[in-house]
Amino acid sequence: MNTAPIQMVPVSHTGTLRILVATNVYPPRFVGGAELMAHKLALALAQQGHEVRVFAGDLGGPIPHGDRLDDMMDGMVIHRIGMAPRDFDPAWQNLVHGKVDRHLAAVLTEFQPDVVHAHNLMGLSVRLPTIASELGIPTVVTLHDYWGICLRNTLMRPDGRQCEDTTQCRMCLPVSTEAGIPNLPMRLRKDSIALSLASVAAFVSPSRFLADRYVAWGLPADRMNVIANGMDPFPCITPDREADTTVRILYVGYLGAHKGVAGLIDAVAAMKRRTQVRLKLVGVGPEKDALHAQALRAGLDQLEFAGRIAPDQMSQVYANADIMVLPSVWSENQPVSIMEAMSSGLAVVASQIGGIPELIEDGVTGRLCEPGNVAMLAQLLDELVDHPDDRQSLARNAKVRMENRGFPAQAAMIEALFRQVIAAKLLPSPAKPVVGIVGSCAGRIEDPDRADLPEELLKASLLAPAEWLTAGQRQQCVRLRSYRTFGILQRAWSGLQALSFDLLLRVLPGRARPRVIVRALRSRPNFPPPG
Structure with a gap:
């Protein structure tokens, strides 16, 4: 596994690259952490002089299912394919889609990229690396979650516990009697993914933790590279606080059970200083109504559901907060919200799980909490309310920690990796028959x-x-x-x-x-x- 900085290749291999970025969904209709990272990195590569196009699924847009529509976004050509919710549902068939593959082959033939940079592919087509490889084009895949290992992407079981046995997938996808559902044998599902990933020239993981999980699952260690995500520097903005002394606690992310927001609400309700704080939840998700009902039962009047906020407005959101909390109960990779909050000069409290400890040094650049431990989280928040100097110290150290983590630096390392696989003509084949x-x-x-x-x-x-x-x-x-x-x-x-x-x-x-x-x-x- 390569965790050292990627070495630049000889000058003979320099020059403008044609890069096709591929991802199952893409802004502006879908803006999650992985999709935002894919877009920002594509922009950074384009700004470095490369010709970048994007091939992506379009969910919830006007494009008829299976059709292709080309448009422009931030100066880049986007090849969008109309998708439906069922395309992403593992109960039906979310691995391969013939129409998507045919559109991909047409784009590859037309654009003739030097390299394909793929992100999350589930729901679009996992055959993408193989199709590109058979046309002589190497693929680099950046891993953002566990889509290659887990059909729920999170390695979380239905009962809320972390999955430690990836052979028990029927716990999450029971056999269905509904007409039309294929009940694809789990062995064939797993092997079809592994067969496609065998064609990948190199893998990128933003965290060592995620890289280790994929290598343990079976990806070759010599093709795995750990390259941290980049981020935009956040400007210094004066908080719109006036004389308010309330300590403002912020959560930014998906309102899903695996994010642990219910535990955050319980922790705030259990705080000794609960009357001195205000909790703001930024994001959308299926748990919103349940979380709202939970807050009412707990008597939390100082709770705001802010919904989805545009990325260009998030700097003001962070500026108006004192503490950012990410109480995840699943093994996060490298959360964008933590990086943004640290860059904004916020004290961060987050779960000690997954790749989060690679960002936060407990007591220095933030505080780490045992996942799901409501009492511990409440105590940590009380301590930060009582000791504003500690908050400021954590915030200063966090901001320093995030310096020089911009997208241009990440793009330079990704470009060097691209040039390595292009120069070596890496078009691997499956190791197993x-x-x-x-x-x-x-x-x-x-x-x-x-x-x-x-x-x-x-x-x-x-x-x-x-x-x-x-x-x-x-x-x-x-x-x-x-x-x-x-x-x-x-x-x-x-x-x-x-x-x-x-x-x-x-x-x-x-x-x-x-x-x-x-x-x-x-x-x-x-x-x-x-x-």
């Missing part, structure tokens, strides 16, 4: 994960629906097997069919294998098509 799966996942839906496959295939191969394999992957496919069958006669018939194609595939050279797979797909019903 690929097994194409034919057949159907219809049948006894109570057990879609049962596989009628030899143990050696289950242990040493990547299994993926044959219809989802790209042209290059079909050449690499070494076996064709039926995943599961029921009943003696059905098992015998489907087994003979799959065996005949499997034997044929094993004796033919790679260039002839796609034709065998096409014949197999015609004779055997297959898993849900990529659309």
